[in-house]
Amino acid sequence: MYSRRDFTKLGLALAGTLSSTTLTAHATETTEERFEIMKTEAEWKQVLTPDQFNVLRKHGTERSGTSPLDKSYAAGFYNCAGCDLPLFSSDTKFDSGTGWPSFFQPLDKAIGTSVDKRLFSTRTEVHCSRCGGHLGHVFEDGPKPTGLRYCMNGVALKFVPKAAS
């Protein structure tokens, strides 16, 4: 038989488990990764449009088909709209049919990824390696040679045409 003391011990153990679980979950969500470019929300609001802020800093998603960059295939680079770091080359852009600008490969060291458990599914979130700005997600149904589809929010990108030589 369990004594009252056993139940007390069990209760304490459970409470400990629960609080550490809660703390872990909380810590995961609020962990502030360090980036080369860090700004407060107020500072980001000063340099970004409301749509850019919503995507880059709040993990928002633009409405499919709304970005003029979706169907643009001019030669050049796609830079981060937050910090201007070149992220993708037009050489890796393709029409995914999703209504979002899509690429099969980022530039070297341009992006970082993390696990995104929003929307009841697990996806791989993609962000700028320099400012941490949210860009979109990467899926494993892209074309060769990588088989990856970097599904980007056009509003998080700034197209820089290749200089005419």
Ligand code: FE
């Ligand atoms: Fe950036």
